[in-house]
Amino acid sequence: MRMSQYTLLIGLLAWTCAVGFAADAPNGGYEEAIQSAMAQHGVSSTILRRISALKDAPPPGSNGFPIELAGKPGIRVMLDRDYWALAAAGKGNDSVTYILNPKDEQSALVMAVGEIKGTMSDAEIAKAPGFKGITKRPGIVANEKIFWRSWEDAEHLYSDCAILLAASGIQDGKKYSVHLHITANTPERRKALEDHLESLQLAFHLDAAEQKTAEPNGATGGGSPHRSP
Numbered sequence: 001m002r003m004s005q006y007t008l009l010i011g012l013l014a015w016t017c018a019v020g021f022a023a024d025a026p027n028g029g030y031e032e033a034i035q036s037a038m039a040q041h042g043v044s045s046t047i048l049r050r051i052s053a054l055k056d057a058p059p060p061g062s063n064g065f066p067i068e069l070a071g072k073p074g075i076r077v078m079l080d081r082d083y084w085a086l087a088a089a090g091k092g093n094d095s096v097t098y099i100l101n102p103k104d105e106q107s108a109l110v111m112a113v114g115e116i117k118g119t120m121s122d123a124e125i126a127k128a129p130g131f132k133g134i135t136k137r138p139g140i141v142a143n144e145k146i147f148w149r150s151w152e153d154a155e156h157l158y159s160d161c162a163i164l165l166a167a168s169g170i171q172d173g174k175k176y177s178v179h180l181h182i183t184a185n186t187p188e189r190r191k192a193l194e195d196h197l198e199s200l201q202l203a204f205h206l207d208a209a210e211q212k213t214a215e216p217n218g219a220t221g222g223g224s225p226h227r228s229p
Contacts, residue, residue, distance in 0.1 A: 054082040073167035078199040080192035107189040110181040130154025142200040169204030
């Protein structure tokens, strides 16, 4: 059975982690190096936020880093640190997957908005080397109560969930399917992302300037935590 784009992107996170693009990419072309790797699997992407533009400290008085990613709908969220981002459109433009990674590569977030296929089953997850079991933990995403499915293997710690959300800026009553997948190198980094996703919003009225700075490319990209030596 052919792997879905969503599952492919999550699977490639572990691969990019092992390669360590941030340290090895020539001339700082980190995003392009990842896009090139993803192009080999036939997925295209757009750079929405560059690693060179990331801030080390949040705005004064803020409890996190505000991130807005334009789209139909787009994403508004306050995260634990600043993240660069790419977006990959699904086939038929029925979904978009946002891939976010910070400079230290110790955590990664994949957010898919729209109809997707091929999310990983418990049985598929259990096949990973060093798999240590799945737990279900309560949490809050977009001010809604959810359950995180959490597990770890020989490489990383993970959690994921799915939720239906309405988008601000339009009054059509529609709810969008949102799938979230976290990869981290420590329990603390995983929990930091989980906790901050309480602030997640979908919106149609994000600043158009976000679109002007987007950089299309014939490949997709995604970051993954790269273990420090």
